[in-house]
Amino acid sequence: MKNHKNIIAAIALIVAIAGCKKYEQTPVDKVDITHIFDPRDSAGVNAQKYLYGVYSVLRNGHNRxxxxxxxxxxxxAISSASGPSNIATILSTASxxxxxxxSDENLFGTYYAGIRQANEFINNIEVVPVLAKYNGYSMKYVWKSEARFLRAMFYFELIKRYGGVPLMGNHVYTISDDISLPRNSFDDCVKYIVSECDAIKDSLLVYPISDPNADSHRPTKGSAMALKARVLLYAASPLFNGGNIDAANNLTGYTNFDATRWAAAAAAAKDVIDLGTYSLLPNFKEVFLTQNNPEILFMRQGGNNTNVETSNGPVGFTAATGKGQTSPTQELVNAFPMANGLPIGDAASGYDSNNPYNNRDPRLTYSIMYNGAQWLNTQIQTFEGGQSKPNGSLQQTKTGYYMRKFMGNFENTNAYSSHSTDWLIMRYADLVLGYAEALNESEGPTTEVYNALISIRKRAGIEAGAGNLYGLTAGMTKEQMRTVIQNERRVELAFEESRYWDIRRWKLAETTMNQQRTGVSIAKVGSTLNYNPINVLTTKFDAPKMYLYPIPYDEVQKNPNMKQNPGW
Structure with a gap:
């Protein structure tokens, strides 16, 4: 881990504050931590600004x-960009x-810097005499719980990438300290994160927040409970629970299988559901555009802009063109069922290969742009030589599809306009699906499991159908229900940094990633469209080592107690 002097963040803050002054009230070379955590600052202004710096460590997933x-x-999906330095391609081809x-995905040092900042806040906020209160707590204790929540979030981001990592507690190391720390076990890390979530949940804000315009970015009691549920879901999953890539290595997962871990994950998710304060927004598309809605469990603010459209929108429009950065795969398109909820491979589904996008799950249209979809007052043309598939050297879709999700309602406008681009780190639909998964694994496909899936499909706009099962089959086995849940997560949470981790925790990546990624080439002959499958990228996954990232080389070199992950 990297050493960071205590005053780095303090200097940055004081420089920012001094920038608003006409003169330097406190020479920068005299700044120390007491200027941030000031015993005379009854409003805690500087301390709160420091906490904002801890929030900034959170990643915004849009094109990150x-x-x-x-x-x-x-x-x-695959990247539409070309070249050997393309990060997404490097990751997907094991290069x-x-x-x-x-570095954009090797976040070991980034999250430890965040943990250090959080510890600085936790250790020093006590001296600040904050007068404001919330639910009987001094606001400084609410802030302290927020810092502990962020720290727990950073640890979770670490363990899902690396397995067990060194736990710092509240300690802030100085340059003279011995930092040759060993990694804690995966079990230790899970217990620590869960205990932190339990300890802080009652001293956080409670949803609905009274001033969402100012505080919607802050974690709530529900955020802490949802993080606990997510951590326990990962811990119960095959990669860590019985499928450890190094069976006797407690750094890379549990050394035994325990079915009660699934039950614990289900119970933690049910606790959030039972709060009764969160719910699915009726319109799937608006989840990502409507701020402060009851489906958001925790998010990172993104501002109002058109960045998603300009980066990922289709090419070929003069007033509102995009770069088409994200090319969804045919595999993802095929995962979306029909409007009746049946898979396209089901003979009773009504799927027509000559009109492949007709009568599909409405989430397909909300998530992906395909040939003939409405956009900017026209119909998208992704057939060869079409407006949005002109070929030549212009960056454009490589698969015949563009990403639609997260974008504004521009089907019937001529230009883009600013809208919310907040990144939803945790949302209620994800939690409901996690509950269904964990309950199915612990108890089988109970009525509650069915009801959880039905609630997601009903909101999506899938037809109720026979028995009001929304395309589900009655009497499924645990294994059949598992397959349905995994696919439901894929279509509901597309592009939300879920699938990438799901296929790892389920230990499916060695199958799904060791094959060709495909798209479609559409040939237009007169008024007839011919859909031809094409290979667009050969992906690769080296199992078992790639189920976890390598500990960064420099961390292992400078710390003799830092064990590397297997295979690296």
Whole structure:
């Protein structure tokens, strides 16, 4: 881990504050931590600004991986960009090692810097005499719980990438300290994150927040409970629970299988559901555009802009063109069922290969732009030589599809306009699906499992059908229901950095990623469209080592107690 002097963040803050002054009230070379955590600051102004710096460590997922979505490194999309330095392609073709893994996804040092900042806040906020209160707590204790929540979130981001990592507690190391720390076990890390979530949940804000315009970015009691549920879901999953890539290694997962871990994950998710304060927004598309809606469990603010459209929108429009950065795969398109909820491979589904996008799950239209879809007062043309598939050297779709999700309602406008681009780190639909998954694994396909899936499909706009099962089959086995849940997560959470991690925790990546990614080439002959499958990228996954990232090479070199992950 990197050493960071205590005053780095303080200097940055004071410089920012001093920038608003006409003169330097406190020479920068005299700044120390007491200027941030000031015993005379009854409003805690500087301390709160420091906490904002801890929030800034959170990642915004929109095109964050070298200009791509993380899903372009999985099986749901590929990058439209070309060249050997493309990060998403490097990740999806196993073209990295412990010292070349791209920095946009090698976040070991980033999250430890965040943990250090959080510890600085936790250790020093006590001296600030904050007068404001919330639910009987001094606001400084609410802030302290927020810092602990962020720290727990950073640890979760670490363990899902690396397995067990060193736990710092509240300690802030100085340059003279011995930092040759060993990694804690995966079990230790899970217990620590869960205990932190339990300890802080009652001293956080409660949803609905009284002033969402100011505080919607802050974690709530529900956020802490949802993080606990997510951590326990990952811990119960095959990669860590019985499928450890190094069976006797407690750093890379549990050394035994325990079915009660699934039950614990289900119970934690049910606790959030039972709060009764969160719900599915009736319109799927508006989840990502409507701020402060009851489906948001925790998010990172993104501002109002058109960045998603200009980066990922289709090419070929004069007033509102995009770069088409994200090319969804045919595999993802095929995962969306029909409007009756049946898979397209079901003979009773009504799927027509000559009109492949007709009568599909409405989430297909909300998530992906395909040939004939409405956009900017016209119909998208992704047939060869069409308006949005002109070929030549212009960057454009490589698969015949463009990403639609997260974009504004521009089907019937001529230009883009600013809208919310907040990144939803946790949302209620994800939690409901996690509940269904964990309950199915612990108890089988109970009525509650069915009801959870039905609630997601009903909101999506799938038809109720026979028995009001929304396309589900009655009497499924646990294994059949598992397959349905995994596919439901894929279509509901597309491009939300879910699938990339799901195929790892389910230990499916060695199958899904060791094959060709495909798209469609559409030939227009007169008024007839011919759909031809094409291979667009050969992806690769080296199992078992790639189920976890390598500990960065420099961390292992400078710390003799830092064990590397297997295979790296």
């Amino acid at each position: 991986v070298g200009g791509d979505y993380l899903d372009a490194a999985g099986d749901d 990295y090692n412990s010292y070349t893994i791209p």
